[in-house]
Amino acid sequence: MSKLVFRGVHGRSALAIFLLIFFIPLVSGQSLPVSVVIQANPNRAPAGKLEKGVLTLHLELRQGDWYPEADAGPSMKIYAFAEEDKALQVPGPLIRVPEGTEIHVTLHNFLPATAVVHGLHQHPGDAKALVEVPPQETRELRFTAGAAGTYQYYASAGGTLGDSGRPIREDSQLAGAFVVDPPGKVTPDRIFVLGIWRSGSDVAALTGQAQLPHMIPVINGKSWPYTERLTYSAGEPVRWRWINASDGGHPMHMHGSYFRVDSAGNSETDRVLAPEQQLTVATNRLLTNGTMTTYWIPPPGHWLFHCHFVPHVSPEMTVANALADKSIMQHTRDHMAGMVLGITVTGNRPSVASHGRTRKIRLWVRERPAAHGLPAGFSYQLEENHRLFPNDLTVPGPPMVLERGQPVEITVVNQLHESTTVHWHSVEVESYYDGVAGWGARGNKVTPEIQPGRSFIVRFTPPRSGTFMYHTHLHDEEQLSGGLYGPLIVVEPGTKFDSSHEPVAVLSRAGPGPTDGPLLLNGSTNPPTLHWRVGDRYRLRLISIAAFDGGSFSLLGADGLLQWRAIAKDGRDLPTAQAVMQEARQLALAGEIYDFEYQPTVAGTLQLQVSIGILKMKVAQQIEVQ
Numbered sequence: 198m199s200k201l202v203f204r205g206v207h208g209r210s211a212l213a214i215f216l217l218i219f220f221i222p223l224v225s226g227q228s229l230p231v232s233v234v235i236q237a238n239p240n241r242a243p244a245g246k247l248e249k250g251v252l253t254l255h256l257e258l259r260q261g262d263w264y265p266e267a268d269a270g271p272s273m274k275i276y277a278f279a280e281e282d283k284a285l286q287v288p289g290p291l292i293r294v295p296e297g298t299e300i301h302v303t304l305h306n307f308l309p310a311t312a313v314v315h316g317l318h319q320h321p322g323d324a325k326a327l328v329e330v331p332p333q334e335t336r337e338l339r340f341t342a343g344a345a346g347t348y349q350y351y352a353s354a355g356g357t358l359g360d361s362g363r364p365i366r367e368d369s370q371l372a373g374a375f376v377v378d379p380p381g382k383v384t385p386d387r388i389f390v391l392g393i394w395r396s397g398s399d400v401a402a403l404t405g406q407a408q409l410p411h412m413i414p415v416i417n418g419k420s421w422p423y424t425e426r427l428t429y430s431a432g433e434p435v436r437w438r439w440i441n442a443s444d445g446g447h448p449m450h451m452h453g454s455y456f457r458v459d460s461a462g463n464s465e466t467d468r469v470l471a472p473e474q475q476l477t478v479a480t481n482r483l484l485t486n487g488t489m490t491t492y493w494i495p496p497p498g499h500w501l502f503h504c505h506f507v508p509h510v511s512p513e514m515t516v517a518n519a520l521a522d523k524s525i526m527q528h529t530r531d532h533m534a535g536m537v538l539g540i541t542v543t544g545n546r547p548s549v550a551s552h553g554r555t556r557k558i559r560l561w562v563r564e565r566p567a568a569h570g571l572p573a574g575f576s577y578q579l580e581e582n583h584r585l586f587p588n589d590l591t592v593p594g595p596p597m598v599l600e601r602g603q604p605v606e607i608t609v610v611n612q613l614h615e616s617t618t619v620h621w622h623s624v625e626v627e628s629y630y631d632g633v634a635g636w637g638a639r640g641n642k643v644t645p646e647i648q649p650g651r652s653f654i655v656r657f658t659p660p661r662s663g664t665f666m667y668h669t670h671l672h673d674e675e676q677l678s679g680g681l682y683g684p685l686i687v688v689e690p691g692t693k694f695d696s697s698h699e700p701v702a703v704l705s706r707a708g709p710g711p712t713d714g715p716l717l718l719n720g721s722t723n724p725p726t727l728h729w730r731v732g733d734r735y736r737l738r739l740i741s742i743a744a745f746d747g748g749s750f751s752l753l754g755a756d757g758l759l760q761w762r763a764i765a766k767d768g769r770d771l772p773t774a775q776a777v778m779q780e781a782r783q784l785a786l787a788g789e790i791y792d793f794e795y796q797p798t799v800a801g802t803l804q805l806q807v808s809i810g811i812l813k814m815k816v817a818q819q820i821e822v823q
């Protein structure tokens with residue numbers, strides 16, 4: 198009885214609020230929309246009222262003005278969640294309760310379309326369990342929180358759905374974190390929700406049926422450089438929860454160190470990884486609805502944690518551009534935007550054990566004319582002891598082979614007509630040399646852009662052996678898509694890189710833009726045949742650096758997929774429990790690096806394949822085994 202009364206009163210007052218907020222009746226009889234600011238939600242304070250094991254939460258869905266850049270910057274009208282009588286938030290109000298909590302949620306829909314709400318139920322849950330809330334109506338939900346974990350709730354409200362089935366436009370930011378804590382003391386952590394507003398389908402752009410859509414990729418409702426700046430002390434354990442509430446996947450990349458993934462989920466179920474299953478990586482992909490809990494011991498410096506898909510971190514991805522015609526795209530002064538977090542870690546960097554003389558290498562950055570079926574772009578060349586390598590301008594750049602523990606001094610010489618920087622991907626370098634202009638620093642010296650015709654000396658001592666890469670970290674839309682990437686291989690002291698037994702396979706697109714051109718394996722659509730010997734061991738060094746694609750590597754025999762042994766991820770050796778034989782197929786989004794070992798036991802023909810399933814693109818390299 199009391200519920201009915203409540204609902205009725207709530208409905209009427211809600212309608213009144215709706216009218217008040219959205220329309221001021223004028224004398225002329227016309228209505229004028231009033232600005233309603235949507236606040237960015239840092240996900241620090243749980244919403245609702247938690248009393249005696251019951252969380253009571255009144256959620257509303259309304260329209261407002263979203264400011265993903267500066268608080269006083271450009272805005273766009275979108276739909277968002279709010280707690281009753283509070284500001285709208287992107288991401289939506291944080292639901293965070295201990296295990297065993299009973300949750301009582303009311304949902305009131307002030308939007309003009311029916312809201313279809315996902316995820317407001319006990320977890321593990323069913324992704325198909327939905328609640329529909331027609332305009333101006335209220336729904337009540339009661340359920341128990343369920344298992345500890347990282348989840349989300351989200352809604353669509355009549356907008357365009359993306360390729361994954363999630364909303365992409367005015368209802369794309371109707372999503373919030375839903376965290377269930379284990380009983381007992383809660384270890385402090387931070388919660389980050391990834392979101393994207395998009396003008397169109399990614400897949401349409403990738404398949405060449407449309408231009409790349411305008412996008413506003415955000416972390417907790419803000420786009421770099423307006424995302425929250427984090428500060429930690431070196432060595433202080435950092436715990437994060439990441440929730441992908443966007444239509445599309447994200448390879449999340451840490452600069453300068455590795456982080457551990459302690460749990461992985463899909464927003465309906467969450468899986469705590471046993472210690473031997475925990476992943477220690479520099480890049481971890483979060484597919485749509487994906488979640489992860491990370492543990493990171495931060496090294497001193499100025500670091501970025503960002504999505505490695507170029508269009509999700511491009512300076513072109515601004516509200517101004519999203520609202521404008523493509524032809525009048527504006528460029529920001531900042532060289533990145535979107536899904537980027539800046540992290541300052543205080544403390545002093547311990548020195549790396551080193552031996553031997555300092556190697557001196559020159560890395561030339563050059564413009565490359567169209568040739569060999571590739572559009573014009575850019576190339577790297579190496580020079581050591583007055584010898585240039587290679588003589589041609591190639592894509593990818595030549596393998597740079599360093600030795601663990603041996604100091605190196607790399608002079609980057611910029612021969613482009615624009616600035617550049619070089620990032621040493623997954624290598625634990627000092628942040629000043631990490632390639633992020635205007636952000637990396639050493640004392641009061643800030644990492645510069647390398648101006649045309651100028652050079653910059655990078656110094657580091659590789660602390661571990663493995664497979665890494667070097668690539669541009671400036672004007673990625675052109676420079677990364679245009680070929681400025683190459684393998685970086687660090688060998689153990691006293692050993693040599695043996696290219697005949699350590700094939701490097703770089704997966705990329707030909708460019709010139711991030712979604713342009715055919716799929717390439719080592720810069721070619723028709724790579725030369727490899728010759729292997731029965732009984733020898735081969736270490737495949739697999740690097741994915743397509744600007745906006747997730748590709749797969751596979752090794753096939755006459756009867757299909759072979760088995761290979763996992764060795765390393767992102768240049769870091771796997772623990773014994775993970776260095777196991779497995780089916781020889783590996784998905785690798787941009788920025789991911791994998792090493793596998795294979796030992797042929799019989800003569801015959803094998804194939805190393807790279808493919809992008811969604812685009813039906815494939816390149817195969819023959820391997821003759823004798």
Ligand SMILES: [Cu+2]
Nearest residue numbers: 447504506509
């Ligand atoms: Cu992304």
